[in-house]
Structure formats: C-alpha cells, structure tokens
Amino acid sequence: MTNDKLHRAVQIIKEAEVFIITAGAGMGVDSGLPDFRGNHGFWNAYPAYNRLGLSFSECATPMHFIKDPHFAWGFYGHRTNLYRDTTPHEGFQIIKKWIERNGADYFVVTSNVDGQFQKAGYDEDRMYEVHGSIHWLQCQARCHDKIWHNDEVFRIDETTMHAGDPLPECKVCGKVCRPNILMFGDYAWLHDRTLAQNNSFNQFLKQNSCRRIVVIEMGAGEAIPTIRKISERTGGLEHSTVIRINPREPRISSPHISMTCGALVGLKQIDDAISFDQVNETLV
Ligand SMILES: [Zn+2]
Numbered sequence: 001m002t003n004d005k006l007h008r009a010v011q012i013i014k015e016a017e018v019f020i021i022t023a024g025a026g027m028g029v030d031s032g033l034p035d036f037r038g039n040h041g042f043w044n045a046y047p048a049y050n051r052l053g054l055s056f057s058e059c060a061t062p063m064h065f066i067k068d069p070h071f072a073w074g075f076y077g078h079r080t081n082l083y084r085d086t087t088p089h090e091g092f093q094i095i096k097k098w099i100e101r102n103g104a105d106y107f108v109v110t111s112n113v114d115g116q117f118q119k120a121g122y123d124e125d126r127m128y129e130v131h132g133s134i135h136w137l138q139c140q141a142r143c144h145d146k147i148w149h150n151d152e153v154f155r156i157d158e159t160t161m162h163a164g165d166p167l168p169e170c171k172v173c174g175k176v177c178r179p180n181i182l183m184f185g186d187y188a189w190l191h192d193r194t195l196a197q198n199n200s201f202n203q204f205l206k207q208n209s210c211r212r213i214v215v216i217e218m219g220a221g222e223a224i225p226t227i228r229k230i231s232e233r234t235g236g237l238e239h240s241t242v243i244r245i246n247p248r249e250p251r252i253s254s255p256h257i258s259m260t261c262g263a264l265v266g267l268k269q270i271d272d273a274i275s276f277d278q279v280n281e282t283l284v
Contacts, residue, residue, distance in 0.1 A: 009257050010273045012241050016214040019099050019106040021117075022231045023263075026219015026246065028112060030089040030264035033082070037221065046078075048161040057184045065140045069176040073163035076179050077154030080134050083114040091267040092120035095216060098274075107204050111220070111227050113181045128201040129194060130226055132181035138190045139170035140178045147180045147190055205234065213240035218263035222249050243270075 029035050034045030036056045043050035049059055064072035099106050107126050108117045113134045118124055138147045155164040170177045182189045215234050220227035228244075235242035235256055242256040245266035250258035259266040 005257055005259075006269065006273050009243050009259070009270050010277055012214050012243070012257075013098055013270060014102070014274065014277075015212055016098075016102055017104050017211040018208045018213040019095065019102075019104055020213060020215045020231075020234050021095060021106065021108045021110075022215060022217040022220060022227050022234075023108070023110040023112060023117075024218070024220030024227045025112060026221065027091075027110070027263050028086075028114060028116060029219065030091060030262055031086050031116065033086060033114065033116075037223075046075075046161065048159065060183045062140065062178060062183050062186050062188055065176060065178045069167055070162045070164075072178070073154065073167050073176070074156050074161035076134065077152075077163045078156045078158075078161065079114075080150060080152070080179075081154055081156070083116065083134060086114070086116065086119075088116045088120035089264050091218070091264040092117065092122075094267045094271050096121065098271075105204075105208060107201055109201065109227065109230050111224065113179070125200070126204075128197040130198075130230075132179070132189065132191070132194055134179045134181055136180035136193065137168060137177045138180045139173060139175065140188060141170070141173060141175050142188050142190065143170060143173040143175070145190055145192065147193060150179065205237075209237050211239065213237060215240060215242040216267075217242060217244045217246070218266070219246060220244075221246070 025036060035041040036045070039055050042056040059075050107128065108122055109128045109130065110117060111130050113129065113131055115133055115135045117127060135150045136147045137150045152168040156162070157164065167176045169175065180190060180193065213234065215231050217227065217231040220231065222228065231242050231244065234240055242252055243259065244250055244252045244256065245259045245261060245263055247260060247262050250260045252258050
C-alpha cells in the first residue's frame with residue numbers, strides 16, 4: 001500500500017462521523033476460524049467431510065435436518081461450539097476504539113452467522129446479519145414463525161461428524177429444529193429477524209446519509225457478492241468512502257481505497273499510522 005493511500009485512509013477514519021462495518025467470511029480468519037473458500041479450505045477444517053466427499057454447499061442444506069438430523073447437527077453443532085469458543089481478534093477492538101474516539105455512530109453488516117461482533121461488544125441493535133445467526137433456532141417444518149435462542153449443548157463425534165442425543169427440538173411440533181440461517185436450496189428459512197435488521201439499517205442510512213461516512217469492508221469475496229454490493233451502494237452516498245481490505249480481491253474504483261491484506265493486518269496498519277500522526281501533532 002502506498003503512503004499516499006494509507007494517509008488518505010487515516011484522514012477518512014479520523015474525520016468519520018459514521019462507521020459502516022461490512023464483513024464477509026475473511027473477517028473470522030484472524031480469530032482462527034476456518035476459511036470455507038473452495039473445497040480445499042473446507043476439507044482442511046473438516047477432514048471427515050473430505051472422506052465422505054461432501055463439499056460445504058452439500059453439507060449446508062436443510063435437507064439433512066429431514067433425512068439425517070444427527071448428521072445435520074454434527075455440522076451446525078460443531079460450528080455453534082466453535083463460534084462460542086472463539087475470541088474475536090484485536091481488529092474488532094481497533095474499530096470500536098476509532099468509533100468511540102470520534103464519538104461516531106455505526107452499523108455492522110455481516111454475512112457471517114457466527115455472532116462474533118456481538119461477542120466483541122458491538123450492539124445487537126446495530127447489526128444486520130444478512131444470512132441470519134447460528135445463535136438462533138427455528139422449526140425445520142415452519143410449524144410456527146417464532147425463533148428462539150440457541151442455548152443447546154452439542155456433543156459431536158468428530159470421526160463421523162454426528163451429533164449425540166438429545167437433539168434440539170421444536171417445542172410445538174416436536175420435530176428436530178434447525179439454526180435460523182440461510183442455507184443452500186433453503187425455502188424454509190424464517191427471515192423476519194434479518195428483515196427487521198435490514199429495515200433498521202436502511203433507516204440508519206437514511207438518517208445519516210448527509211454525514212461523513214466510512215465503510216470499512218473486510219474479507220468479503222466476489223463469489224457471493226452480497227456484502228460487496230452493500231459496501232459499494234453505501235460508498236455511493238455523497239460523503240462516503242469505502243476502505244476495502246481483502247487479500248485476494250481488493251479491487252475497487254477510486255476514490256475508494258483498497259488494501260491487499262487480511263483484516264487484522266490492514267486495521268493495524270491504519271491504526272499504527274493514526275498513532276504516528278497523533279504523535280506528530282503533539283510534537284507540533
Ligand atoms: Zn415445529
């Protein structure tokens with residue numbers, strides 16, 4: 001990254017009145033979460049599925065909750081445990097520090113279902129989880145429209161990736177329930193919670209559209225471009241600039257800024273430059 005680009009990123013962050021944080025799967029990598037990109041990444045994280053010859057999209061379908069719920073919860077129970085046990089990396093705190101220092105407002109948009117922003121102390125009411133959250137459950141048969149907290153305990157046999165009994169059930173119809181997240185080929189996802197979050201986000205943008213906005217996008221790839229599109233749309237507002245941090249697909253047109261690196265490295269680089277700037281200001 002050129003000094004000029006870094007200097008601009010520093011200025012934009014120092015002057016921002018509103019932070020829109022947009023995150024894709026790459027955001028979790030620095031916390032030690034597996035990267036499901038391509039079969040290689042997925043099978044590295046889950047060798048059992050490699051042995052079974054199943055890709056991520058073949059594991060992440062609602063069909064398994066009907067045909068083999070122990071197998072289905074083997075996958076989602078393992079991920080629930082993993083996300084509960086993970087500590088969000090320092091980058092989450094760096095952005096929070098910038099927001100607090102500026103006295104700025106913020107909103108988080110994420111395609112991750114892992115709840116890591118809430119875990120890092122971000123406000124549940126400033127969250128738009130576009131694919132839902134693994135920490136909420138719903139009936140697999142949609143016998144009713146309520147969702148509820150995932151407080152279940154999962155024990156997984158990591159050789160077979162099957163979950164042990166008891167499996168969580170819908171209290172109304174007694175069928176095994178499922179996480180409230182959008183899967184592949186999914187016609188049963190209850191999207192009311194995500195829709196309400198989307199409405200809050202749109203309302204937030206409307207109220208803040210004239211202020212100085214920085215969009216910080218991290219680890220959002222082109223394969224499922226939902227997050228990138230939201231970043232670019234928000235970056236199209238009058239006083240809004242996107243900082244796209246991505247090690248593989250960093251491209252974005254000027255005046256937006258791209259950084260070819262992982263989330264934590266990029267955020268630290270900017271934060272170090274801000275600190276350096278402040279030291280210089282003090283000396284002056
Ligand atoms: Zn039910």
